[in-house]
Amino acid sequence: MINRRFFELTSFAFVVTVSWACSHASAAEISRYPSLFGEFSNLVHRTQVTGPSIGTGDIGSPLSDPGGKGGSGEPPASSAVTSRVSHLISQAALVCGGIPDAYTIDCLAKEIMNAANTLPDNHIYREAKGILHQAATDLHGLVRANVDDAQPRVRVQLPNGSDRRVTRPISAVRPEKIEQAKEKALDIINSAETVLLRSANTSGTRAAAYLRISQAIGSNKVLLRS
Secondary structure (H helix, E strand, O other), X not given: XXXXXXXXXXXXXXXXXXXXXXXXXXXXXXXXXXXXXXXXXHHHHHHHHHOOOOOXXXXXXXXXXXXXXXXXXXXXXXXXXXXXXXXXXXXXXXXXXXXXXXXXXXXXXXXHHHHHHOOOOOOOOHHHHHHHHHHHHHHHHHHHHOEOOOOOOEOOEOOOOOOOOEOOOEOOEOHHHHHHHXXXXXXXXXXXXXXXXXXXOOOOHHHHHHHHHHHHHHHHHHHHHO
């Protein structure tokens, strides 16, 4: 009995230590060592789901999500995952801000889609993933409806430290359609931001994750207002 209690408490200490490391990591650290922090998050999840249970009469559930379904065993949102996707979305303003206006909308579409593809398809992030996918699809559809076939498709160089060297090929909007297309693109971004904020209207780590993602996508609106 004593040995079992020692094993349970040791497992709990491991989970808390790893969770603390993930939640206190900076965006730069996460982007530099994505696989390391991703593995940390996986370790926490596996320990929570398959590890030994700790009686609630003693110290309670060590990793319960305040905004989740109490006692369901569901893991909280990962700080590492949230930081990474928020960084990628915010980085779009830097990547797409130094190119001609004709290419801005499709650049945003490709970068938002890339960020969405990094999210896991689980109960925590599935809705955010879908919202980002839809926004990127709508932006690209807007470009296709106003594409300038006289201009070449181009790739934009990404900042040092990115997981890619260049963007996917992006298309230009016809000159006479740029301002109108930017207004519609702004509506798409506003809509995605609003839906994410509504989804964040809960408690717990999921709410914090959706709030950060909504703020990240909203930071790109400056590109469409110039």
